[in-house]
Amino acid sequence: MKTGDDIRAMLLAVADTMQANRDALCRLDGVIGDADHGIAMAGGFRAVAEALSETAGATPAEVLNIAAKSFLNAVGASSGPLYATGFMRAAAAVKGKDSLADSDAATLIAAMAEGIAHRGKAGPGDKTMLDAWGPAAEAASAHQGGFAETFAIAADAAEAGAEATALMQARLGRAARLGARSVGHKDPGAASAALMLRAMADASN
Numbered sequence: 001m002k003t004g005d006d007i008r009a010m011l012l013a014v015a016d017t018m019q020a021n022r023d024a025l026c027r028l029d030g031v032i033g034d035a036d037h038g039i040a041m042a043g044g045f046r047a048v049a050e051a052l053s054e055t056a057g058a059t060p061a062e063v064l065n066i067a068a069k070s071f072l073n074a075v076g077a078s079s080g081p082l083y084a085t086g087f088m089r090a091a092a093a094v095k096g097k098d099s100l101a102d103s104d105a106a107t108l109i110a111a112m113a114e115g116i117a118h119r120g121k122a123g124p125g126d127k128t129m130l131d132a133w134g135p136a137a138e139a140a141s142a143h144q145g146g147f148a149e150t151f152a153i154a155a156d157a158a159e160a161g162a163e164a165t166a167l168m169q170a171r172l173g174r175a176a177r178l179g180a181r182s183v184g185h186k187d188p189g190a191a192s193a194a195l196m197l198r199a200m201a202d203a204s205n
């Protein structure tokens, strides 16, 4: 069982991870984008962490909606509305629950992936964060265990998905302008998605 405070702890862990990986994500984005992805993710989750500092006792859905709103307000880059939509979908999927069961882990991950796919209009193989979130959602739904176990399985799939983006040619966003030159470089959005899921898995133990 996970409460809103547990979900908050998972998001605070993501904030720490994004801060620690901020420069690496910027370097990754610098190869095929505009070098700001680490700044967007670290800044966005710092805002989430600050917004969640006075939410003790909030429900999981309330925590996720606060995360959505604060991330959107803090991030002007494309990842802002994508993660805001993902978090809002995740909130809607567990609305009204005071605590979450093991099976809700896969529900949350699937809702995040659906929200991101809907908002970004990306498909599999477009070399975006969806190439991490899509496999993560599939793996989580197919191999459900405890909360931490399900998130760890999703993180494994997201890491493999992020690695696979190196072989893809970008079809969306700034990287698409590079055409075939985008091949050979991992997508920064997929890389940060994998970091996010790993941090959430580790923090839900």
Ligand SMILES: [Mg+2]
Residues within 6 Å of the ligand: 029, 033, 034, 035, 036, 037, 077
């Ligand atoms: Mg960028």
